[in-house]
Amino acid sequence: MPCWVDGQPGESLPVVDRGLAYGDGLFETIAVRRGRPLLLERHLARLAEGCIRLAIPGDLALIRSELLAFSAELGEGVAKLLLTRGDGRRGYAVSQPLQPRRILLGSPPPQYPPAHAEQGVRLHPCRTRLAEQPLLAGLKHLNRLEQVLARAEWQDAEHAEGLMRDLSGRVIEGVFSNLFLVRDGRLLTADLCRCGVAGVMRAEILDLAERMGIPVQVRDIALAELLAADEVFLCNSLYGIWPVRGFEGHGWPVGTLTRKLQAPIRKLLDS
Template sequence: MLINGQPGDSIAASDRGLAYGDGLYRTLQARHGQPLLWHWQWQRLAADCASLRLPCPDEALLLDEIARVAGELPRAVVKIVLTRGSGQRGYAMPADVTPTRIVSATAWAGYPAERAEQGVVVRWCATRLAIQPLLAGIKHLNRLENVFARSEWQDAAIAEGLMLDMDGTVVEGTMSNLFIVRRGELLTPPLDRCGVSGAMRACVLQLAANLGIAVREARLLSDEVLAADEAFICNSLAGIWPLRQLEQRQWQAWPLTRRLQQALAD
């Protein structure tokens, strides 16, 4: 683990990331120190920094630190955490900001291959996402909604939970973004009111455009997800997982999803 470029495992108790969740993070795969999907990861990190008025680290610096922490691992999970650093007591942003930058890596544990091949079982979560356009899309450090939602089940057969907002529209999974297919068109919920705009989501949107697949953002109700011809979830570690079952609805074939999986593999 590197903290501001130096080996370490602790930060100041006065750090605003700890005190207020004042910061952001990205989680990504790396192979022999080379990050995957970096184009989209960097775009999202830079955009989130701008939204939070947080100084963005130099791209070359981050790539160097990723190589340092993950270079000896054939496959790794890398986490980048940026906070506003230490400050005096109180919510107001300090005038002079010295950010805290944490880059760490752990060995890849992987996911069962059958999740991508045979699809996954998902459920609805009772925990709702609050609507806050100011923070919408940002992978900020305040993730208690996701913590509570993911804690709603212990059944290992259920791979993910889908979350609604306070108005009852479908937003995302606890750790993933959601897409559905309806009459050949790819739909995904907009993230203008809440939710996290994942790097894999951005990648899928680009892959779909490259393949000539009609794609757009649309507010979806739970019944529309259940009525979809196909559905899948995605994130930077898992890739693309087709939905096999949600409540009593079951899917057995995912032709468009398979095209996207193949394009991602290529």
């Protein structure tokens, strides 16, 4: 599997990188099919927003061209891009001039059981809650201890994902997925202004729904709304859409709207 650091083959980075010291950076996890990175523009757009909000002077044109070349070399699998603020001395202050570091890591195509997409999954109820931090909300940054703690809560294969709520109890997302509800023919997903990761597949589904004429709401979601939903599904940029069948004592059928969205998303990921 290829691995590049700053555009060159390499598998290590300096211990003084601020990505290690402070999680001072961003990442993207990108599906690669037939040598092409899927949803590339969406990944780059989120990365660009992260660069602006964290004031990391990433060279997006260079990153785009490296991603294309890296994907061509990888062929099939997953390209993980990390962009750190670069090397630093001791201390939080940023030393000028900045030289952000680009890391590209290839891995084989993920091997999720086909049943996850076909029959749906069960959600583990994560005790780990998401802190509310508007300055970081939505970004795919490198401070991910909450997800590490949440994912460590279950080991059984019965739960394919976990439900994460914020400290106020709102329903936000999965540990590595975004979450959608369907109620009365409407699509509903959490507002990510306080916490959560604004997934690339979430954005794709929001646009797809609009094109398909499906009404969409992005707003706070109470647990009771999840439980009362007609359909529930998860999404991310690697597996597409997984229907949610169970959560604690509650169950949902795999609904028609979920299936209606799954078809074009599956096509996109197979393209």
